[in-house]
Amino acid sequence: MAKIKMPKGNPSLDMTPMVDLAFLLVTFFMLTASSRVSEPVVVDTPSSISDKLLPENVMLISIDEKGRAFYNINNSDVRQQTLEKMGEQYKINFTDKEKKRFAGMTSFGVPIAQLKEYINMDDPHRMLVKSAGIPHDSLHNELGDWIQFGRVEAAKQAKVQKEKAESLGREFKYEPLRFAIKADSKTNYIAVKDIITVFTDKDIYRFNLITDLEQGEVKK
Amino acid sequence: MAEVNTDGGGGGGKHDKKRAKKASTKIDMTPMVDLAFLLLTFFVLTSTFSKPKTMEINFPAKPEDKKDETKVNNALTFLMTKDDGIYYYYGEFYIAGNAKGVPPTQLIKTNYSATGLHKLLLDKNKPTNDAIKSLEDRLKKREIVDTTYKRLVNKEKGTKEALTVLVKADEKAIYKNVIDLIDELNICNIGKYAIVDMGAKELELLNVANQK
Numbered sequence A: 001m002a003k004i005k006m007p008k009g010n011p012s013l014d015m016t017p018m019v020d021l022a023f024l025l026v027t028f029f030m031l032t033a034s035s036r037v038s039e040p041v042v043v044d045t046p047s048s049i050s051d052k053l054l055p056e057n058v059m060l061i062s063i064d065e066k067g068r069a070f071y072n073i074n075n076s077d078v079r080q081q082t083l084e085k086m087g088e089q090y091k092i093n094f095t096d097k098e099k100k101r102f103a104g105m106t107s108f109g110v111p112i113a114q115l116k117e118y119i120n121m122d123d124p125h126r127m128l129v130k131s132a133g134i135p136h137d138s139l140h141n142e143l144g145d146w147i148q149f150g151r152v153e154a155a156k157q158a159k160v161q162k163e164k165a166e167s168l169g170r171e172f173k174y175e176p177l178r179f180a181i182k183a184d185s186k187t188n189y190i191a192v193k194d195i196i197t198v199f200t201d202k203d204i205y206r207f208n209l210i211t212d213l214e215q216g217e218v219k220k
Numbered sequence B: 001m002a003e004v005n006t007d008g009g010g011g012g013g014k015h016d017k018k019r020a021k022k023a024s025t026k027i028d029m030t031p032m033v034d035l036a037f038l039l040l041t042f043f044v045l046t047s048t049f050s051k052p053k054t055m056e057i058n059f060p061a062k063p064e065d066k067k068d069e070t071k072v073n074n075a076l077t078f079l080m081t082k083d084d085g086i087y088y089y090y091g092e093f094y095i096a097g098n099a100k101g102v103p104p105t106q107l108i109k110t111n112y113s114a115t116g117l118h119k120l121l122l123d124k125n126k127p128t129n130d131a132i133k134s135l136e137d138r139l140k141k142r143e144i145v146d147t148t149y150k151r152l153v154n155k156e157k158g159t160k161e162a163l164t165v166l167v168k169a170d171e172k173a174i175y176k177n178v179i180d181l182i183d184e185l186n187i188c189n190i191g192k193y194a195i196v197d198m199g200a201k202e203l204e205l206l207n208v209a210n211q212k
Helices: A016-032 A076-090 A096-103 A112-120 A123-128 A142-167 A189-201 B030-046 B066-070 B114-124 B126-140 B146-157 B175-187 B200-211
Strands: A058-063 A069-073 A178-183 A206-213 B053-058 B075-080 B086-090 B108-110 B164-169 B192-195
Touching: A016 B030, A058 A142, A058 A189, A069 A076, A069 A142, A076 A096, A076 A112, A076 A142, A096 A112, A142 A189, A178 A189, A189 B164, A189 B175, A206 B175, B053 B175, B075 B175, B075 B200, B086 B114, B108 B114, B114 B126, B114 B175, B126 B146, B164 B175, B175 B192
Parallel strands: A058 A178, A178 A206, B075 B164, B164 B192
Antiparallel strands: A058 A069, A206 B053, B075 B086, B086 B108
16 A cells, blocks of 8 residues: 655744734723723713714713712823822821822722722722712712812813923813713613702703613614 | 753764854744744733723703793703603693693603614704705715805804703613713714703603602
């Protein structure tokens, strides 16, 4: 019987194209990705047909199913300064280290009295904390103060940036701070209304309500 | 990696000419590929592509005096309550036994489906929708440009004859109901709507309707 001659090939194959592709994808994802931020609560937003995107410069109040309020502001410098001002207001001294840590955090929902402790926790511990939500009743309107200070600091920040850009002779594109509300579908509307009242008391009437894009058939 | 010694015992190797070892020009790329794919997986899993979508809405400023609440000509008022319940009435609100002698307002039940709310809004807002439709046709025929179209649509939505919708929710209504309704209003080209507080009389009537 004739022996079948196996071709004596090299078992290793040229991986260069694959590596090229892999690195291309890595680069692509690195550049396009905005990393997913972990929030202390899961908020399942209702859906709508609106396809407007959320603006960059935004103050976000999340409201979970039970009506607890969580506060977040995108710009980390503004966050830090807001904390400073809140500390002055409530006579709580935050160290520089705590301020730095706070600047890097995401949304939080603890009263200001517990905030110091909350900031000093390790990240894994912090995720397990049961947040009480930021108080916003008429007696302890901490949320109102957060909103007010955040707004003032954001305006200051914009001014600083504008001056900086003008001194360098560049054009400054001002993007006003927007107020976004991200509430759970099952939240009682009255809880959302309470938060909106906090805003309207500060003469803020325009909101971005965060929704999912509606799936399924288009009604005609 | 372990290499097999193929020297054959090393006998008589003393007089061999020292030859420069022919090094392979290929490098082992496996670790690099491992790393590349690890990074790739990491970025794929942690990245979010879609930015959240938002719905822009203006809330009415606090009214200076509360008396002008019901002075709306062409108004449709929705009352939302528990278990996705939704009622509406058209025009002004009249309590039973009012001075004008008008029959008291009756709440009509509807639902969030295409045959309920959607149909109702389209019917009530027919003149505006027809006007927008004709504008759309003109846009398709290239009689008007895109920006003009948008301007005209907004103008049409804001006319005095266009339907005004008042949205009122009680304590048991959920946020989803409110968003669904506003969404429906947007779909039906209703430009004038506001989320306002419910009056005490309306709440009473709603509670009665709820118990049925």
